Every structure is written in structure tokens, then in C-alpha cells.
Amino acid sequence: MIKIDIFSDTICPWCYIGKKRLNKAISKFPNEEFKITWRPFQLNPNMQADGMDRKEYLVSKFGSEDGANTVYESIHKEGLKEAVDFQFDKIQITPNSFNSHRLLALAYQKNLQNEIIEDLFQAYFLEGLDIGDPNTLLDIAKNHEINEDEFKQYLTDKSNIEPLANEEKEARKMGIKGVPNFIVNQQLVINGAQPVENFELIFSKILAQVN
Numbered sequence: 001m002i003k004i005d006i007f008s009d010t011i012c013p014w015c016y017i018g019k020k021r022l023n024k025a026i027s028k029f030p031n032e033e034f035k036i037t038w039r040p041f042q043l044n045p046n047m048q049a050d051g052m053d054r055k056e057y058l059v060s061k062f063g064s065e066d067g068a069n070t071v072y073e074s075i076h077k078e079g080l081k082e083a084v085d086f087q088f089d090k091i092q093i094t095p096n097s098f099n100s101h102r103l104l105a106l107a108y109q110k111n112l113q114n115e116i117i118e119d120l121f122q123a124y125f126l127e128g129l130d131i132g133d134p135n136t137l138l139d140i141a142k143n144h145e146i147n148e149d150e151f152k153q154y155l156t157d158k159s160n161i162e163p164l165a166n167e168e169k170e171a172r173k174m175g176i177k178g179v180p181n182f183i184v185n186q187q188l189v190i191n192g193a194q195p196v197e198n199f200e201l202i203f204s205k206i207l208a209q210v211n
Helices: 013-027 054-062 065-081 098-109 113-126 134-143 148-156 158-173 196-210
Strands: 002-008 034-040 181-184 188-191
Touching (some): 034 098, 098 158, 113 134
């Protein structure tokens, strides 16, 4: 088995691209078992709870809308290579992503992380939905048969906040500064949305050592 821990943010387009590339690489090893765990890393840890107007956010981050457009045009082109047609113009709010990571933590308990993070990426990047909104998260949870009352109780339970926040703090202590970040078998660190071929090469080398 190859274990992959992925530090990512649900509002990171490169994380979505990285997920697609990783999946392509894994598909080349149909007889091998992969265990993937999605771990939290907020790009904007100090974001206000209800998020921020998207245009204001882009200007604050890139200095101008034109500067942001240049960056996102490049990302859009990369997305198309992986069959992801980013709809950045639909996004009205840059959310605080912490509650979406809480949903992923709950999904981990139910072995649903890969399915739910795909829905989170699609909701945000393709539909422009506010994935910081508990109602949006509830809809995603219900799509995967997570009980409505259970999810609402999970969000109101403050005891699950600190462990998740500490997980992100540990990532920063490990030197992780950006995402996606892939840790393979708790040893090999892969930074960024690497080309499919790079993932394939790494997996081949690991399996050759085992066999």
C-alpha cells in the first residue's frame, strides 16, 4: 500500500489540478492499493468568518484586477488540460475555508474524503458557491448521505476545532508553506501540482523497492 497525505485548501485551484493529476497517475497502477488522506491547510487563515468580496480579495492579493486576471488565465489553461473548466467569474465570495475542512474531517471518519473534496472543488470552482456557508456544506454532506442532524451537531461541537487547527499548525512547523503538498509514505515530500509523469515515476520507484 502507498499512503499519501495531502495538505491542501479547498479554495486552491492548484490543489484541484493536483488532485486530477494524482488520480491519473494512480489509475496507471490498477493492482496497487493507495490510501489518501486530505489534511487541512488554509491559504487565508485570518480570513473573516463570512469571507470577503472576491474582487476586493483579488486586489488585496495581486494589487489589481488585471494582475489577478493574468494569474487566473494561466491557471484556467492548466485546468483545461485536466478537463477542469474553472469558472472564476462565478465566484462572488472568497470564503473562510475552515468549516469545509471540518466537513472533510467528518468525511474522513466515513471514508468519504475523496468524494467530498471533489464536490467541494466543483461547488467552488465550477458553480461559484460559497463553501464557507454552512448551508452549502450541508448540501454537499447530504449528497453523500451524511445525516443532516449529525452534520449540524458536528459544526456546533467546538471540541473538534482545536485538533484540526493543531493539524495545520504542525504542517507549518514541518515547513509546509504552500499547497498542494503530498507526503508519500510519511517520508517523501512532493510540492505542488506535479505533472502526472512525476507521480508515476515516484510510485514506480517505491513499488520497485517493495517488490
